[in-house]
Amino acid sequence: MARVKTDERIVVAMTELLRRQGYAATGIKQVVDAAGAPIGSIYHHFSGGKRDVAAAALRRSGAAYGELVGMLLAPYDDIAEGIEAAFVSASETIADSGWLNMCPVGTVAGEVADTEPELRTIAAEVIDGWVEQGSALYRARGLPDADAHALMLAVVASLEGAFILARTQRSTAPILAGGRAMGAFARQLTAAAANTRSDTAAPA
Template structure:
């Protein structure tokens, strides 16, 4: 059973994650996180001695875990890699649309805002993207695509999805995500067929 301190730490990371998505990293102050998490005032520096940067890293890691789980669930439920990609994009589309286009990928937000300012945050974002690219590449490789090509294709897939989320939020439309789903699924099918793997 988690201790009270562990629960407070998790709540702070969760609040930071939510606020980054709606207000950006730079626009999220520590007082706002404390209020959002209903946490004691001294709790941030107790659990995150590095302050906002450490809390930002925790939020990025939390986002990475959640999307990694989404990818894993899509892979298990889908019959083919193309179906898995569609399923993952549909799940993201639901998140974006149901939030009235206020929520997207906090990892891309932190990368764009802080990638050149904080090496620690840049590395956390790089690790997050890698945690999505690697299992996607492994799934593609298991479908018959050569390792190097699977890695390249997985990188394109993750990049396309990230870009589609950003454009969808800007246009307040799910059409970019729907288009990405069609193109990504088609590309995966094409590569699997060329490799003689699963359609």
Template structure:
């Protein structure tokens, strides 16, 4: 029961960071969204908001990576790109372009007083890149090229997501995906 409350708070923080960012999300927001008991947040996160954010970034990174992993297991390199992008497309449209990536939201607001947030974000991005690179390698892309393509995919999709939010349109993401798929297909 206690772990469930902690997990709900972590998921809620990740969800709220997508729309409000790190600075725009307070403990009260997380409590209200998660339905967790009021005093439990300090019990589970004695390190404060930075500790909660670090856990939310880890959760978001692993959640998205599970989808990437499932796609790369099929051995189709372009399917991995589609899986990574499909999630963001869904989030953008469903939220009417209010929600983005919680990892990016925490990254751009990381402060010197909480260096663990940048480290947590780097680990999430690295996880996605490693999973994509493995999938690209299994599909026949040379290892060094697979690693560079994986980084390009993550950077391009994260950037395209930001453009989509600004323009309130999925076209930037669709255009980036078309180019990425062409690059990946040419590399196999």
């Protein structure tokens, strides 16, 4: 037994509790109970205590969702179609799960942005990673750098906000509306990029 290492079980348990309850409401004892580990284990594996474990959980979730972003967007040549499909997929997942929070990063980020500098910084790095990854994909499909960046920033913000609204209202409508809006933005930007290209290719 204990096929999975203790420190990893602790991080997984923390991740799970963070997305349901957030950082402040999650107790170290809850975490070790869920992980099936004694209290002392926390401080053996994570000398920084609760904050240290939460930091590891944020980074872990960040990496996992970074991969998901790539997998969801990559199959679509059309940027707007990819974004719309991603929002639809997210709305189905959250509804099927009974409106469970998908990812702790947004929730925890909102909670600790004014009070926990270290966790705020880590959340910022995680989000930056998503934005870099997504905007690279958009650049590869022809968007200028600044537009690609703005688009992915808007997509992440819209998704995080829509998750909160969806969980609060028990409705997929906010996510679907967000997807439509981001599709409109993507189409506006791709059209502008196409115009710029044809202008350059065949100027007046």
